[in-house]
Amino acid sequence: MAKKKHEEEHENHERWLVSYADFITLLFAFFTVLYATSQHDISKAQEFQRSIQKAFRSYIDFGGLLGKRLYDCFG
16 A cells, blocks of 8 residues: 655744734724723713722622722722
């Protein structure tokens, strides 16, 4: 039985495309956040602030004493 020649694998020359796509996605997210924060709606800004504080309070010490102390300092 004859041995088969192993063909060399095709070298991928488009590896840069994945990095480029990641970069463009991050730029899109960055400018979307910039646009969203440029809107001057006080009630939405206060709601956003409360939700962020609540999220960090529950994340740190699961809303225990440490989270309450942090809320008292910043809220």
